[in-house]
Amino acid sequence: MKLMLLGGPGAGKGTQAKRMVSRLGIPQISTGDMLRAAVANKTELGLKAKAAMDSGQLVTDDLVIGIVRERLAEPDCTEGYILDGFPRTVAQAEALAEFQSLDKVLSIEVAEDELVARLSGRWTCTNKACGAIYHIVHNPPSTEGKCDACEADLYQRSDDQEVSIRERLVAYGESTAPLTSWYQDKGILVAIDGSGTPDDVQARITAATS
Numbered sequence: 231m232k233l234m235l236l237g238g239p240g241a242g243k244g245t246q247a248k249r250m251v252s253r254l255g256i257p258q259i260s261t262g263d264m265l266r267a268a269v270a271n272k273t274e275l276g277l278k279a280k281a282a283m284d285s286g287q288l289v290t291d292d293l294v295i296g297i298v299r300e301r302l303a304e305p306d307c308t309e310g311y312i313l314d315g316f317p318r319t320v321a322q323a324e325a326l327a328e329f330q331s332l333d334k335v336l337s338i339e340v341a342e343d344e345l346v347a348r349l350s351g352r353w354t355c356t357n358k359a360c361g362a363i364y365h366i367v368h369n370p371p372s373t374e375g376k377c378d379a380c381e382a383d384l385y386q387r388s389d390d391q392e393v394s395i396r397e398r399l400v401a402y403g404e405s406t407a408p409l410t411s412w413y414q415d416k417g418i419l420v421a422i423d424g425s426g427t428p429d430d431v432q433a434r435i436t437a438a439t440s
């Protein structure tokens with residue numbers, strides 16, 4: 231099944247995608263994770279992407295389309311995948327449609343105030359293979375600063391700061407929100423209520439994808 235998770239920053243795309251990977255046995259393709267790895271490894275792509283990412287703006291379409299095209303050509307994607315954070319503009323959606331057709335786009339809907347509250351309390355596992363996500367109030371780790379799953383240190387993403395959060399919400403409203411009607415017109419958009427616990431949301435996603 232070829233799926234895409236659409237939703238504002240903090241809507242729970244990464245959290246839900248990780249749960250879907252084990253249930254559906256298809257990979258999560260997160261452009262945010264791929265770009266953060268490129269920045270950490272100081273690759274040419276990372277150097278080009280860093281400034282936009284730090285300020286909460288979008289990386290250029292051509293860079294992102296290039297990495298997704300390569301990634302989806304890998305053998306683990308033949309049975310399907312879960313796109314998380316891509317496409318983020320209509321131009322990206324049009325480029326993707328030239329070489330892949332999605333089965334469903336799950337639009338996780340969360341109010342803006344709730345997105346800000348989630349992002350400003352978010353802590354992420356430093357172990358890339360784990361990538362578990364916590365919230366300081368709603369889903370705290372058992373030991374402060376340590377991942378329950380693999381015991382690695384947790385960190386706060388540099389773009390999860392107030393100024394970058396606002397910028398990301400603006401970028402979402404201007405560039406990504408129009409994808410909702412774009413995919414609705416294609417007849418593959420499914421709205422998912424993103425409120426409640428991660429388990430609540432996963433149950434709604436399971437119902438929509440089985």
Ligand code: AMP
Nearest residue numbers: 261262282283287288289294315316318
């Ligand atoms: P995310 O982890 O999905 O929140 O992405 C973090 C940051 O990576 C975004 O704020 C953008 O700067 C960049 N990014 C991730 N995916 C894309 C995309 N599809 N198009 C443009 N920029 C992206």
